[in-house]
Amino acid sequence: MTKVLGQCVVAGLLFSTLSACQWVDSARIKQVEYTENTPANALIYCAGTHNCEFERLGEVFIVDAKTHRVNADAIDKGLVRLQAKTLNQPNALYLSAPAKQQELVIRFYPISPDRAETLHVIHAFKAKQTYTFKMYRDRTRQHVSLLNASVPDPLCVDLQQQQKTIRRFCRPYNPQAGLGEFVEQKN
Numbered sequence: 001m002t003k004v005l006g007q008c009v010v011a012g013l014l015f016s017t018l019s020a021c022q023w024v025d026s027a028r029i030k031q032v033e034y035t036e037n038t039p040a041n042a043l044i045y046c047a048g049t050h051n052c053e054f055e056r057l058g059e060v061f062i063v064d065a066k067t068h069r070v071n072a073d074a075i076d077k078g079l080v081r082l083q084a085k086t087l088n089q090p091n092a093l094y095l096s097a098p099a100k101q102q103e104l105v106i107r108f109y110p111i112s113p114d115r116a117e118t119l120h121v122i123h124a125f126k127a128k129q130t131y132t133f134k135m136y137r138d139r140t141r142q143h144v145s146l147l148n149a150s151v152p153d154p155l156c157v158d159l160q161q162q163q164k165t166i167r168r169f170c171r172p173y174n175p176q177a178g179l180g181e182f183v184e185q186k187n
Contacts, residue, residue, distance in 0.1 A: 021069060025069065025070045025075065025087055029070070029075055029080050029081065029082050029087075029093075039128065040098075040099055040127040040128065041096045041097055041098055041099060041127065041128075042096075042097050042098075042099050042125035042126060042127060042128075042129050042130075042131060043081075043094060043095070043096055043097075043129070043130045043131065044094060044095040044096075044097055044104070044125070044131045044132075044133070045083070045091075045094045045095075045130070045131065045132045045133070046091060046094075046106055046108070046132070046133045046134075046135075047091065047132055047133070047134045047135075048108070048110075048133075048134040048135035048136050048157075049108045049109055049110045049135050050090050050091075050109060050113075051090045051091060051109045051113065052091055052106055052107060052108045052109065052133070052135070053065075053068065053093070053106070053107045053109075053116075054080075054093060054095055054104070054105070054106055054107075055105040055106065055107050055118070056103070056104070056105040057074075057079060057095060057097055057102055057103075057104050057105075058102045058103060060073060060074050060077060060079060061073070061074065062074045062079065062080060062093075062095070063093070063107075065107065065116070070087065070093070078096060079095055079096060079097060080093050080094075080095060080096075081093065081094050081095070081096050097125055098125075099125055099126055099127035099128075099129075100124065100125065101122065101123065101124040101125075102122070102123070102125060103120065103121070103122045104120075104121050104122075104123065105118060105119070105120050105121075106118070106119050106121075106133055106157075108135045108157070110135060110137075110155065117135070117155060117171070119133070119157055119169060119182050120182075121133075121159065121167075121169070123159065123167070126161075129161055129162060130161070130162055131159065131160065131161055132158075132159075132160045132163075133157055133158075133159055133160075134157065134158045134160060135155065135156070135157045136155075136156055136157075136158070137153040137154070137155060137156070138153055138154045138155075138156045138170060154170045154171055154172045155170065155171045155182075156168060156169065156170040156171070156185075157169045157170075157182065167184060168184065168185040169182040169183065169184050169185065170182065170183060170185055171183070
């Protein structure tokens with residue numbers, strides 16, 4: 001009983017510390033938002049799953065995969081913005097990124113908070129444009145056999161620019177090899 005109580009106290013302290021850190025990060029992001037004026041940037045969002053995180057933009061790390069804390073360098077450079085009141089809410093962050101070709105790494109959590117699907121994209125982001133990376137399951141395929149019907153539907157991510165899909169990436173499931181990598185689909 002004492003051991004369980006001790007674990008609960010430690011877990012409570014860790015949770016309150018993480019919440020306090022997220023509150024401080026939220027306040028720092030809001031402060032930078034009001035001082036930074038970047039009208040020539042592209043705004044980048046993620047959607048479709050309960051939570052998604054921006055791991056890296058170019059060489060700048062945004063959210064740590066283990067701690068789920070926002071990197072101070074990303075805050076100081078004005079890359080992160082809040083679309084929610086605090087970081088505790090799902091999909092709370094979006095990016096204000098310089099308009100140029102950049103590599104972006106996004107972690108989606110379609111099944112559970114401890115199982116991430118990672119997408120790496122190189123894209124030329126344009127100024128004053130809004131981009132959304134939206135994850136979904138592609139349920140449009142036809143099943144010709146029972147084996148194919150038992151295979152999970154592929155995970156896909158649409159890159160939308162101003163609500164119009166401009167690129168699509170899907171991760172098909174191969175019954176012999178398992179999950180593959182995200183592959184861009186040709187129009």
